[in-house]
Amino acid sequence: MSNPFLILSDSSSTTTNPYSTSSSKAVTVTNDTSSSSSSSSNIYKDILEDVLLCTVDEQPSSTVVHLAELAVGLSENWNKNLIDQALFERLRMIDASNQLLTSTTKKSKIKYDVNIITENRCLHYLAGCYQRLLRQRVSF
DSSP, X not given: OOOGGGGGSOTTOOXXXXXXXXXXXOOOOOOSSHHHHHHHHHHHHHIIIIISOEESOSSOSSXXXXXXXXXXXXXXXXXXXXXXXXXXXXXXXXXXXXXXXXXXXXXXXXXXXXXXXXXXXXXXXXXXXXXXXXXXXXXX
């Protein structure tokens, strides 16, 4: 069984992960050129919105939790560290429903129940993230 969280691993590291399985394959994302940098930025933005159900945008494309503190210091370069910070900020939220943003576009639809998006129990939220990542890993 492959580990879908390996997409979040630092591809520059050459050390062996003691927790990986023999069939696990890391997806390498290089930041050498501007085209690969923009594609990796898109991957990290998709992970933020589709897996973590969060956003830093004021005008989201779907119903998600807005990470206001992360949006303040946001740079245009999306990377693994930004996802780490987003997950940490989301997990320490006491009431995520206070930060819930709903899309105003007519084409958008609610992908998940609001209770799933605003889940406050850490283990339930992380389990949901893992399940969404398993479903989305083919598109990443």
